[in-house]
Amino acid sequence: MTTCEHNPAGKGAIRGQLIRMVLIPSVSFLLLWALLTATSTTGALRLAGTVQRGEAGIRALSLIAAELRAERKSTQEFLGDGSAATHGALQEAREHTDTIFARQRRQASRLLGSADTELDDRLRDFFAAWKGLPALREKVDQRKIDRETALQEYTSVLSAILLVNDAIVARLHGDGPHTDGAIALELMRAQDRYAQADALLAGASAAGGMGYSETAHFTFLTASYRDTLDRIGPELSSPARTAHQALHQSPSWITLQELSLQVLSRPPVVNSSETAEFNTEIPVAATEWQRVMDVTDPLFQRLVTAQTETVLDNAKAAALQAVVVTVVGCLIVLLAGSVAIVYALRLARRLIGRLHRLHSETLAVADSRLPEIVARASTGARVDVTAELPTLRYGTDEIGRVADAFNTAQRTAAAAAVRQAEIREGANRVFLGIAQRNQRLIHRQLCLLDEIESAEDDPVALRRLLRLDHLVTQGRRYADNLLILAGAGTARQWKDPMPLIDVLRAASSEIEEYTRVRLCSVVQTRVHGHAAADVTHLLAELVENAVNFSPEPAQVDIDTKSTPDGVAVEVVDRGIGMDPDQYARLNATLAQPPEFDVMALSAEPRLGLFVVARLAARHGITVTLEPSPYGGVLARVTLPNSLLDQPRESAAACSPPKELSGIPVAEEDSEGSSTAEDSPVQPGATP
DSSP, X not given: OOOOOOOTTSTTOHHHHHHHHHHHHHHHHXXXXXHHHHHHHHXXXXXXXXXXXXXXXXXXXXXXXXXXXXXXXXXXXXXXXXXXXXXXXXXXXXXXXXXXXXXXXXXXXXXXXXXXXXXXXXXXXXXXXXXXXXXXXXXXHXXXXXXXXXXHHHHHHHHHHHHHHHHXXXXXXXXOTTSHHHHHHHHHHHXXXXXXXXXXXXXXXXXXXXXXXXXXXXXXXXXXXXXXXXXXXXXXXXXXXXXXXXHHHSHHHHHHHHHHHHHXXXXXXXXXXXXXXXXXXXXXXXXXXXXXXXXXXXXXXXXXXXXXXXXXXXXXXXXXXXHHHHHHHHHHHHHHHHHHHHHHHHHHHHHHHHHHHHHHHHHHIIIIIHHHHHHHHHTTOOOOHHHHSOOOOOOSSHHHHHHHHHHHHHHHHHHXXXXXXXHHHHHHHHHHHHHHHHHHHHXXXXXXXXXXXXXXXXXXXXXXXXXXXXXXXXXXXXXXXXXXXXXXXXXXXXXXXXXXXXXXXXXXXXXXXXXXXXXXXXXXXXXXXXXXXXXXXXXXXHHHHHHHTSXXXXXXXXXXXXXXXXXXXXXXXXXXXXXXXXXXXXXHHHHSOOOGGGGGGOSXXXXXXXXXXXXXXXXXXXXXXXXXXXXXXXXXXXXXXXXEEEEEEEOXXXXXXXXXXXXXXXXXXXXXXXXXXXXXXXXXXXX
């Protein structure tokens, strides 16, 4: 049995389809994962960059603000007394401010170009306010501005810095009212009011007195930063709360509050007319105030720095967490997707493996077990199809149901094949029975004809008896065809070898028109007795076929040649020949005889060639058909050395049919009588 060719790696194979079913969503997943990873990672890195730039910006702006506060205080002192000493201190403060701004400007400018337009706008407003600082300084130098206005102008520049810090902190830590960032911003504003109060008092002390408006302003500033510190104390971060406690418990802070209270609670004075007037005298010495401020400023700055560091640390931690979460999340998704892809590929490979095993086991049954069962059934053995065929077990899923369908189909096919083999065996037995009965009947007819021929003296009657003898002999050969088709051997065998020429004459005698057969050169050799009858039968079929396809009265020549492989017997007719496709098809049949049921499929069965193929396969004889030199067909029969006795010698050239055919030919004389020539082989005595 020949299985159909298949291509397991082809475009339409299940393997390729399953792999595409897995790879298409897998590739889509990987592309989507790459896109989401790039987006998430870019966002996380952008957040980290924003935190880094924000931290650097706050630090830079804090340094600038500190120098501006110092310049603001020096400006108040210069405007208070206008001395050269205070002006020199002011110039020094301005130089420090310009130096720090020049150093930190680039760091602050990195905040520009962010996605936060509000931050960009506030930073530009600060740079715009800074550009107005030279004009303010010129007014101060020319004393064209009073202390209160100068204080407000410097405070407005510092307020621009605080607005930038507001935007930075809101971007890094949110803008809720109770967040660490909001507390840090309130501390920055409290520190600025604290510094304003210091500058205001320093200017008033330099001027030698504090008026009503300045006193009111000082009262507002001190009350404001105190209230802020008291209110946000519980909401401070842990480091800032420690700094807050250290500030309030420090002697300098307590002394500062006492000095501030003295400034605010100074009693009114009575003039010469005994009328109460506002007391402009400051009861606190400037040196004492400055001494306390020098100790308190670092404590206040430490509080602001502690809260600001908490905000920045939280922002960095959030950015780092975002980066870590993004990376870990992407890795987890990638790992989960990879596991899913690997699992899907394993499932696909497992499914393909199951299909491959099903294919292999099914082919094993179809190519080996089923032919073996049919062969055993053909020999007449009893076969249990259910027990002989293995059951394919592949579970209860779709593949399992396909396997069950294969089981059913194979059992049905095996049962049908066994049944067919049994029917064929029965038909063979019928053929054998019919052939054996016909052989016995024909043998009795031949014996009776021999008796009649021996007692007959009339030449005309004898000629008719001889022709009847040939017809009966031909009928015996047809009966032998049934034995051959049934797979049985002929009962006619000899112990001694038979000359090849006798075999050829006997083959010619088994056809009706034997007179048209002409024997040419014949190799002097013998055919083993066990094969003589089958060789005679084979040659008779070919000779009869040649005579039937040759127009009367054309002759059919039989020639023999000695070859290294044996003896070649050539039967040459003078018919119309065949086309190349017919030669190829018939030679294939002669080389490999088909089963008997194949003959039923042919519109032109050619039963004689089928019998020739069976006999040739039985004895290892090679039979080929090819075009003859006369336009007909040349049938070449190569008898192997295993069927012949040595030595082999070629006989003389071709002789007329009457002399070399060995077949008696009746001739009428001038008076109408007939005679028959003697022959070494009589029609009724063929081997």
